[in-house]
Amino acid sequence: MEQSTTDGALFGFLTAVDAPGHGLFGGYLVVDARGRPVEFLCTAPLKVTRAQQILYGATLHGHLHGQQVGSTLLAECESQPLVVLTDFDPLLTVRSHTSLPVAAVKRRDEAGDVGFVVGSVRVIATAEAESVVRERLAELAAAVDLCEPFERIRLAIEEAQRMTPPARAA
Amino acid sequence: MSGPAVLQVLRSGALALPSVELLPSVGLAVPRPPVLRMPVTAVPAAVLRMDVEIPRPTVRRFRFERTEQPLAAAPAPRVAPRPPRPQASDRPARRARLVPPKDVVKPEEKFFYLLQPDLETILQADRLEFPRQPFPFQLDGMAFLVPRHGAVLADEMGLGKSMQAISSIRLLVRTGQARRVLVVCPKGLVSNWTRELADWAPELVVAVIEGDPQRRRWQWTLPDVPVKVANYEVVVRDRDLVAELGLTFDLVVLDEAQRIKNRAGQTSKAVRAIQRNRSWALTGTPVENSADDLVGLFEFVAPGHLNERLPPRALGAAVADHVLRRTKEKVLTDMPPRLNRDERIELTAEQRETYRRAEEEGVLRLADMGREATIRHVFELVLRLKQICNFDTATGESAKLDCLEAELEEVQASGRKALVFSQWVETLGRLEERLARFGALQYHGGMSTQARDETIRRFRHDPRHSVLLLSYGAGAVGLNLQFSQYVFLFDRWWNPAIEDQAINRAHRIGAAGTVTVTRFLSVDTIEERIDEVLRKKRDLSDAILSEAGTPAASGLTVDELFALFKLAPPTRAAA
Numbered sequence: 001m002e003q004s005t006t007d008g009a010l011f012g013f014l015t016a017v018d019a020p021g022h023g024l025f026g027g028y029l030v031v032d033a034r035g036r037p038v039e040f041l042c043t044a045p046l047k048v049t050r051a052q053q054i055l056y057g058a059t060l061h062g063h064l065h066g067q068q069v070g071s072t073l074l075a076e077c078e079s080q081p082l083v084v085l086t087d088f089d090p091l092l093t094v095r096s097h098t099s100l101p102v103a104a105v106k107r108r109d110e111a112g113d114v115g116f117v118v119g120s121v122r123v124i125a126t127a128e129a130e131s132v133v134r135e136r137l138a139e140l141a142a143a144v145d146l147c148e149p150f151e152r153i154r155l156a157i158e159e160a161q162r163m164t165p166p167a168r169a170a
Numbered sequence: 171m172s173g174p175a176v177l178q179v180l181r182s183g184a185l186a187l188p189s190v191e192l193l194p195s196v197g198l199a200v201p202r203p204p205v206l207r208m209p210v211t212a213v214p215a216a217v218l219r220m221d222v223e224i225p226r227p228t229v230r231r232f233r234f235e236r237t238e239q240p241l242a243a244a245p246a247p248r249v250a251p252r253p254p255r256p257q258a259s260d261r262p263a264r265r266a267r268l269v270p271p272k273d274v275v276k277p278e279e280k281f282f283y284l285l286q287p288d289l290e291t292i293l294q295a296d297r298l299e300f301p302r303q304p305f306p307f308q309l310d311g312m313a314f315l316v317p318r319h320g321a322v323l324a325d326e327m328g329l330g331k332s333m334q335a336i337s338s339i340r341l342l343v344r345t346g347q348a349r350r351v352l353v354v355c356p357k358g359l360v361s362n363w364t365r366e367l368a369d370w371a372p373e374l375v376v377a378v379i380e381g382d383p384q385r386r387r388w389q390w391t392l393p394d395v396p397v398k399v400a401n402y403e404v405v406v407r408d409r410d411l412v413a414e415l416g417l418t419f420d421l422v423v424l425d426e427a428q429r430i431k432n433r434a435g436q437t438s439k440a441v442r443a444i445q446r447n448r449s450w451a452l453t454g455t456p457v458e459n460s461a462d463d464l465v466g467l468f469e470f471v472a473p474g475h476l477n478e479r480l481p482p483r484a485l486g487a488a489v490a491d492h493v494l495r496r497t498k499e500k501v502l503t504d505m506p507p508r509l510n511r512d513e514r515i516e517l518t519a520e521q522r523e524t525y526r527r528a529e530e531e532g533v534l535r536l537a538d539m540g541r542e543a544t545i546r547h548v549f550e551l552v553l554r555l556k557q558i559c560n561f562d563t564a565t566g567e568s569a570k571l572d573c574l575e576a577e578l579e580e581v582q583a584s585g586r587k588a589l590v591f592s593q594w595v596e597t598l599g600r601l602e603e604r605l606a607r608f609g610a611l612q613y614h615g616g617m618s619t620q621a622r623d624e625t626i627r628r629f630r631h632d633p634r635h636s637v638l639l640l641s642y643g644a645g646a647v648g649l650n651l652q653f654s655q656y657v658f659l660f661d662r663w664w665n666p667a668i669e670d671q672a673i674n675r676a677h678r679i680g681a682a683g684t685v686t687v688t689r690f691l692s693v694d695t696i697e698e699r700i701d702e703v704l705r706k707k708r709d710l711s712d713a714i715l716s717e718a719g720t721p722a723a724s725g726l727t728v729d730e731l732f733a734l735f736k737l738a739p740p741t742r743a744a745a
Contacts, residue, residue: 026227029285034295037234037285043227055222068224076229143295144287148265155267156284160230163277 009033011140012081012100013149015088016069017157023047025160026069027153030079035144037152039079042160043069066093074098082136085123087150101129101136105146121146232281265290266309268317272491283317296344301369304337305330305679307501312338314494315450320472322427322451324495326670329502330679331452332363335423336370338450343374343396348420348448350396354441355425357401358615358644361623363425364399371397379404383411390415402429402437409440418445427451430470431463442470454674455667456493461485468492498677508677509686514693515569521562525695528554528563533735548732552696559692560597560661570690571604574658577688578608581656582636587629588656590639591672593663598639601660609635615644626651642668645675652680659689662697666704699734 013029023045030039046068053060070091074084084102086092095102103125108117115124116134118141125133137146265288270280286292289309293300304312311334315321325331335353342348355363360378367376379389379400386408389398405412422444424430430438430451449471457463461482468476468489476488498505517525532551536543561568574590581588590605592598595614602610609632611625622644629638630653638651642663654676663669669689677685691697 031287035287035291036295037282039234040232040281040285041229043229046224046227048224051220052222052224055220056224064224068226072226072229076231078231078233144291148288148291151265152285152287156281159277159280159284 009136009139010038010079010081011137012074012077012079012084013153014070014073014084014086014091014094014102015150015153016065016091017154019045019157019161022161024064024069025157026065026073027157028073028077029149029153029156030077030081031140031144031149033139033143035140035149039077040153040156041073041076042153042157043073045161061090062093065090066095067097070094071097074100083133085137085146087147095126101125101133103129103133105150107147118146230277232278234282234285266306266313268313271318274317289313292341298337298340298344300337304333305501307496308334308337311494311496312341316341318450318492319448320450320468320475320492322453322456322467322471322489322493324453324456324493326454326495326497326674329496329498331454332366332425333370335425335450335452336367339397339421339423340371340374342421348396350417350419351398351421351423352419352444352446353397353399353423353425354402354405355399356429357403358619358622359425360399360401361619362649367397367399379408383408387411387415390417402441405444406436406440409443412444416445419447421448421450422446423450423452424470425452427453427467427470428455428463431459431466433466433469438466438469442473454671456495459665464489502679505679506677506681506684508673509684510689511686512689512691513573514691515559515573516693517559517695518562518567518569520565521558521567521569524562524564525555525558528558529696536735545732548735552700552734555696556661557594557597559695559697560592560594561600566600570660570692571601573690574601574660575604577656577658578605578637582608585633586636586656587654588637588658589645589651589654589672589676590637590658590660591642591645591663591669592639592660593642594661595641597660598641601639605637605639608637610637610639611635612639613645614641617644640672640675642672645672649675650678650680651675652678653682655681655683655685657685657687659687662689662691662701664700664704696734703730703734 010030010032013031014027016024016026018024024043024047025045026043028041029037032038046064048056048060048064056063065088070086071094074094074097081100084094084098084100085105086094086102087105089104092102092104103123104115106115106122106124108120108122110122115122116130117123118134118137121141123133123137123146140146267288268283268286270283274280274283287295289312292298308330311323311325311331315323315334315338323331323334325334339348339351343351353363353367360380364376364378367374374397375395376397376399377389377392377395379386379398381389386404390408390412392398400408422441424441430441432438451467451471453467456467461480462478464485465476465478472492475492476485480488498508529551532554536547536551539547557563560570578588590601590610592601595612595616598612598614602612611629613622613625613629617625625638626649629635629651638645638654652675657673657676659669659672663672673685673687677687691701
């Protein structure tokens with residue numbers, strides 16, 4: 001894994017898109033402190049059957065997003081970011097599969113008063129990780145709108161959809 | 171009487187209901203009914219096993235090389251204050267993103283562009299400051315150029331094509347995608363380009379290729395100079411030298427690229443011979459006369475992509491991903507308006523008489539020549555008549571000039587500046603004499619580059635000079651004269667696209683107020699007839715070429731020139 005240094009700090013952006021007809025795509029973008037892409041990973045679409053939905057019940061999202069998508073993407077990534085951000089709450093369950101601090105990012109007008117404000121967004125981390133996340137994001141937030149990289153991932157996933165035939169259920 | 175029937179379980183596991191005699195005393199036996207057997211043994215249930223395991227998805231991974239060049243050596247740019255970063259819940263309304271061209275097929279390359287930050291973020295993060303904040307459409311233009319290897323930026327004049335190209339060059343150099351860039355432009359625009367490069371990319375070292383052959387050889391091979399600027403004539407002259415030196419450029423940018431529309435011309439051949447990875451063409455008029463112009467341009471931009479046999483609409487569709495065309499009307503909704511007015515001039519009595527005589531004699535001469543009459547003969551007559559519309563060759567009278575003088579009184583009184591265009595340098599000279607009290611200055615191709623630069627400087631800064639007299643040839647392209655509020659077309663050019671270029675010297679980004687354009691048109695003369703033909707052609711071309719969003723403008727064909735005098739063209743006459 002590429003170790004991040006102060007000069008070469010890296011940041012991870014993790015999200016997922018449920019595409020009708022295809023299934024769930026996971027996307028993970030690692031950028032440098034100026035927001036430039038360093039590494040990008042995306043999953044093949046994952047489609048869950050009705051039976052799996054029923055049988056997993058309330059545990060489905062945690063398993064699907066946290067373990068199958070989030071954990072897989074983080075494990076396959078060669079880069080070692082300082083912090084992982086997601087704009088998709090179900091992916092926060094990846095916390096139990098990684099030692100990296102994982103925080104949620106929301107537009108200020110969508111997040112109420114929780115977490116802390118960085119630029120135009122609000123970041124919500126666990127109590128233990130909050131001070132670390134706040135410190136590590138300062139450099140990136142000066143250059144990049146922290147919600148913007150998710151737009152890029154979604155554009156890339158759209159492109160991946162065009163390159164992928166519709167999926168059958170797992 | 172026997173007891174009730176008992177349900178029995180047989181060995182086979184079936185149930186049996188025995189028949190009974192219902193009337194034994196009579197002795198009539200009721201036939202035994204068939205036994206109904208029902209299996210009751212429990213059949214083992216089939217087990218449906220469902221695999222509830224959700225498999226781990228396969229993952230595709232892409233790594234991107236980081237090649238940014240350090241900016242340490244860059245001089246401090248002269249920077250205008252930037253707008254503040256978005257605060258609080260501000261959401262960027264729209265972002266200019268690099269969109270990969272449709273001909274990019276490798277997923278790695280597609281994702282490389284798709285995953286780049288938006289341009290605003292790149293510029294902010296890389297501390298690439300600009301002397302003026304680019305308009306959103308200019309950022310879109312950069313987002314169009316940067317990922318493309320073959321591109322035509324065909325914005326209407328005045329929208330900042332050179333600024334968009336320079337900023338894109340800057341990004342390519344910054345990200346290590348370009349180390350050797352060649353800008354080719356008309357001779358008169360070399361100093362304009364060096365000035366714009368210094369403004370918009372102050373950290374880039376620029377060399378101009380000029381001077382004697384020995385000096386040029388040295389300049390072509392200068393190392394560590396990311397941007398070189400050469401005029402078209404130099405490129406034609408040094409074609410063999412460039413080949414001999416084995417020069418390869420990461421990017422070649424052609425300004426006023428309509429110059430290479432003629433594929434058989436030396437200019438086209440010379441620029442196409444330059445070894446290069448990327449080819450960008452800047453032109454406000456990619457189609458000047460016919461669709462062939464575009465085919466000629468694409469021989470440089472994307473060789474082999476087009477051929478002249480394609481019908482106009484198919485041509486438009488084929489170039490759509492390579493051509494970006496915006497008009498001021500579409501993108502600069504807050505730009506000061508341009509007021510057009512046709513000033514219809516009645517010739518003076520003496521001018522009219524001179525005109526009548528010249529036309530009658532000329533037409534008679536052409537008629538006498540019959541099949542011998544050529545396009546050159548007709549052209550000469552047209553030019554002669556147009557000159558009389560400007561000045562009476564016998565008396566020097568000029569109804570147009572009388573009108574112009576009156577208009578300029580008002581311009582000067584209001585402290586404004588005016589541009590006056592003519593196709594003849596001789597006309598400019600006569601105008602300068604009569605308009606001396608307005609501090610009229612001349613600008614034309616017969617002047618040296620230094621003299622022309624000095625003229626522009628004086629006109630721009632010295633309030634005593636209210637009028638600049640320009641030839642269409644030298645003054646229609648590349649100049650930024652947006653501090654002028656009035657444009658007069660003293661005579662008309664053959665091609666409305668050139669007239670538009672002239673007008674757009676003043677009506678461009680940075681224009682301080684409404685730009686008033688006055689086109690002089692002598693009533694009941696050749697000028698009116700030409701205007702009518704061009705107007706019709708322009709409407710038609712606009713309709714045909716709307717597919718690619720390309721501009722349309724046409725000059726006169728041989729047929730149309732002969733038709734001005736109700737004469738048949740030579741080929742038809744011969745047939």
